[in-house]
Amino acid sequence: MFNSNKMRNALVAAMATLTLSSPVLANEQPIKVGMMLPFSGVYGALGDATRNGLKMALREQAAQLHGRKLEFIEIDTEARPERAPEIASSLLNNSEADFIIGPVHSGVAMGMLKVLRGKETVMIVPNAGAGPVTGPLCSPNVFRTSFSSWQPSYPMGKVALDKGYKKVVTMSWNYGMGKESLDAFEESFTAGGGEVVKKILVPFPKTEFQAYLSEIASINPDAVFVFFAGGGAVKFVKDYDALGLKGKIPLLGSGFLTEGTLEAQGPAAEGVMTTLHYADTLDNELNKAFRTSYKAEFGKASDIYAVQGYDTGLMIASAVNQLGGDISDQQALIKALGETTVKSPRGDFTFSAAHNPVQNIYLRTVENGENKVIEVAAPALADPARGCKL
Amino acid sequence: MLFNKRTERIFFWVFFPLALLMPLFLAENTFFVSKLTSIMIFALFVMSLDYLVGRCGLITLGHAMFYGLGGYLFWMIAPEYEAVNFWVYTFYICMIAAAVALIIGFLVLRTSGIYMIMITLAFAQMAFYFFSDSIEFGGTDGLFIYVKPETSIFGLSFFDLDNPTHFYYLCLLSLFNTLIFFRILIRSRFGRVVDAIHENPGRTTALGYNIFVFRLMSYVIASALGAYAGYLFTLQYGFVNPSMLAWTTSGSALVMSILGGMGSIYGAILGTFVYEGLHYVLEHLTEHWMLFMGALIIAMVMVFKNGIAGSMEKLLEKRT
């Protein structure tokens, strides 16, 4: 936590100047923000980006915090689900965090949820898309600022139909998020008369795609829809190009296929079409400002994970502001959070009853190493939140 | 005497009284009670591995299979909304795990050395993918378990598993029992043959022992206890996940066991507490905890020739 110490000192200094001018000292205790993110291993990049975004937002919104100082507690989950309950319990009972932010990995989300559901703290999921989090396992104190895995993939079915694709092969890793994404696509695609001719589930985290791609080539479908993320997405897109499928069979994907990976994918990603709740080139002031300052501060382009972290920060700041800095009443805090309209780089969004974002899903394509927005594929799309009683 | 080494007795009389009193100091902080509980659960698991690797010379990289199995078995056999008895299910789970171990042991124990390491790994990976690929078992997201067993024996209930302190004492008791059990086992006539097989398998065969049967029995015992540890882990937070069966779980258990001092049994507790303690301190200190953890492990291999227990014994035992 060397970084966070530095960060904390900077914040303390900033706060000090602010508090001098603010008339009310609402609460002397700092707001404790616990982070359960992967900072090493396969998901490390996602954890880094989320943290960067979150801290950036809270620094920018410092004025809204009513003089409350911030304290960050950051723990590397190593994306190991079996450790999740313990770390969550550490943040809850030992650090007594006011907010627990995390995780990236759906399995970890389930482990955290087991401990944090209905507890005296607010859990905000900045990435993991596992359906149950805002579905059957939803809870008043659990929010999600990212997406449910259903959301980004569902609109793609309609897009594919509009393009005239009838027979599609779908493919992803054989795990929760992947399967939920393929199901969501299939739901809208088959409803409109399309046919999924083959569904390929690759064992996670295998990245030897050649055999599968050869098979797809022999099927020669109208298009291919995939869910992959991170390193696997890089490898997949490169293989797809190297084996000559690109340009012959259109590649569609859940937007994570081209998030945080474009530099590594290089020209292989050009023209890949995806749906997601964000796009690099979204034409709004917030997004431009966000991208510029992110790049300036961290030396690399921002991606969806950074945006999700950023929005989490915005959400916290706005709720704290609304409550005048006093977050001791959990009911009030949950109400404030739930009613927040987050003015996000991805466009304004609100929260559903199940505490999942109601947001636009954009159709994007990769152009010159950027996710360029084509159109809004589904405006203000809400997750059906199946099984949630909230 | 159950503990024939001075170091062992000192450890015993320091650790258990301290562990017994610990919750009194930590009453304020339920997290540390839970943290210590989970370390003890893992120490129990490491201990069963230590018996297998250190006492029987059977090196396995698939022990986590039973750890995970303990968790999943409970989910499979426990009714969803009825109260179940902790002891009864302990018995069920250990028995089923033992039966599985009997079959797998029968196959893997034909090999030895590095080949055995790999074939145990192979079975563990199969089990891992079995659980992580199947929707019925929750896939990679794992499963929630809502049942909390009650712990009454003949109508008397000593532990309330919803209370972290009670659960702590249950796990401490389990760890204590396992340590005593292994000490009795090692001192027994069965233990004599196990020692003999470890030291000189060829000689032991020539004396007329069917060493395969002794190895198989040891494998079954250790596996059943490994499953018991997994069952306790599952009960602690009511959560099972295939990552419990991952080879990295076996790997870290092996590291803790070597660190503690192979074959010393009580070293398993030392190794687990030192490793987990360092991990906890380092990960709260720096996000680059891996660098320091790695360096410390390397340093410890260099310094402690026979693990922590071995080095302590060198210091504390009288020369004969």
Add this chain to the structure above:
Amino acid sequence: MTTSLFLVQLINGLQYGLLLFLIASGLTLVFGVMGILNLAHGSMYMVGAYLVWYFVEHTGSFGLSALISAVIALLIGILMERTLIRQLYRRNHLDQVLLTIGMIFVFNALQGLLWGNDPLGVAVPSALSSAIPVTDVLEYPVYRIFVALFCVGIAALMYFMINKTRLGMLIRAGESNREMVECLGIDIRKLYTIVFAIGVMLAAIAGVAAAPMSSIVPGMGEHILITCFVVVVIGGMGSIKGAFIAALLVGLVDTFASILVPQLSSMMIYILMAFILLIKPQGLFSS
């Protein structure tokens, strides 16, 4: 499955197998000669990939970067052997396991510190960037064929080195009898340093070769390590010939299992290994 698809999958399997051989060969060499179980072998695969990425970013030339990376890996190997591995020859396998696991932690941490966690990619060198059309849709990239041939070349070179050169003779002698080599007036420690460094370099070269056709990500070493061990064990620990055949076997089984029995494909190589070890408890070609 049509004949053409079958042939394509056959090539896929062979190509994957050959790459596996390249990674596994160093592991089996080090184990065979020195009896050292190097779990950090996968980390060197990762280091190779990151190094070549780093130098390509700075020099722009893949060939040059590959060369520099191989040399650096060789030096890392010598350093590792001289400072740490050497202390453990007289200790048991388990201490070696512990030491090399410690090294995995260190390498992973260094990777995070030096290069961050973002997935990285290296472009295929332009001279090899074309592709050969196979069917209407499918092409086969020249670079992948080149890598496959390169792996065959390395296998041939190792065969030649072990069977025909003085170093190879010493290696073979060292495998069976340590004292004998010492009687010949050879400093066995020097031999060990060389062998270990070569093993490390082979892993790094595999990382270099794989870099343009895969993604360079944290943890890439651990995943490949297990597959590598499967290969080495099926082939028989210490046998280069065994590793070669086992690698092709694993490559083919994995490829065809993905297509023919997708439900079992994740377990297939482990089923294969368990099956082979139950029949031949010492692997296919144990020495």
Add this chain to the structure above:
Amino acid sequence: MNTQVSLDLKVMLETQGLCKYWGGLKALDDISLQFFDKQLHGIVGPNGAGKSTLLNLLCGHYKPTRGSILHKEEAIEAIKPYAFARRGIGRSFQKTNIYPGATCLENCCVAVQRRMGGSFNILRSRYTQKVLDEIASEALEKVGLGARRDVVASQISYGEQRQLEIAMVLATSPEVLLLDEPMAGMGHEESQLIIELLKTLRREYCIVLVEHDMDAVFELSDQLTVMVDGQHLTTGSVDQVRDDPRVKEAYLGQGDEVF
């Protein structure tokens, strides 16, 4: 000093056309021998004659390529290695083969316990069975290690370790003793101890002795077999063998100075 073989002696162990091939190498070829109860049967021959191979076959350590082994007229070549010991066939090894980390007593206890049972008892202490200790101590006394019973085996001298190994075999209370060069690497005095020991043992057990020390073999054997290159050369009383010209030739051919 050699007793003639009396014809009414019981055949304890018998081999019929026993062969052991390693690939093309005939380590042992067509050996048919009889070993009698309460007799000492010496086996000699130059290096590589197949003596140790024969013992390894007799104790079940190797499986024969062809041929059979009869113990009390029952074919036993197919049974498991450990079952040989249970039938009362005990052996000592050419290279000392003991439990170096345990005391001499404990070494013998492992041997005794096999017979006494209770090896699957995981609860009762190994130290509570007095009769087991007594039998083990007896075996130690017999080989002259009574004073060393509580010393760790790795701490005693090499000669004593060889004695301990014989004690371990005796502790299994065997009918057949297969001894593989029990005097190898010993000084004269230590050898003498073993010779005296064998003299007392040879009227109690069926002993098969492979030994390089010719004086000792001649002194002890009731029957003597000479083997060369895996082949049986001759079997007979010591005097018969000593006068056999083929034996001299075989040894001279090898350049070994024996007689």
